[in-house]
Amino acid sequence: MHRTYEGTNTPVRVSWYEDRIEILSPGGPYGEVTPENFGTPGLTDYRNPNLAEAMRVLGYVQKFGGGIVVARSALQKNGNPLPEFSVDQRFVLAIVRPAR
Template structure:
């Protein structure tokens, strides 16, 4: 999966993916999505994905974090 936007705000290449480190390009949109039920909790998605992949026997997520884009590789279990 590739996102055309790189890290934003307090999130940078060094701390990307650490639990609780979050920032939003549009905080109003993020809050609206939470109020509408599309988001349960901010800042836990990567941690949750890692846990579920490990429980399922999948290899860990692979990230390439650049200033202009983000690449996440999700591999199937062998």
């Protein structure tokens, strides 16, 4: 839902390692979201608004702009460290580590 489809056929990559899961999504932040303010609760912009609305209607997402908050809360409740993000204009990398 978040990736760019412009100028690339690069897939979203999910890599599972012994000590972490990495999710690499092509395309950096979009619109009002920048590498500097990425992850700010309530801040959102839509690269693929029709896809986002379809995902909401189908029940795959609950609301727009809430995914990072939900992920942080779920990981914290499970005893995991908070997710780590590396963000630039070319990609977003999310890293999830196991519970301690």
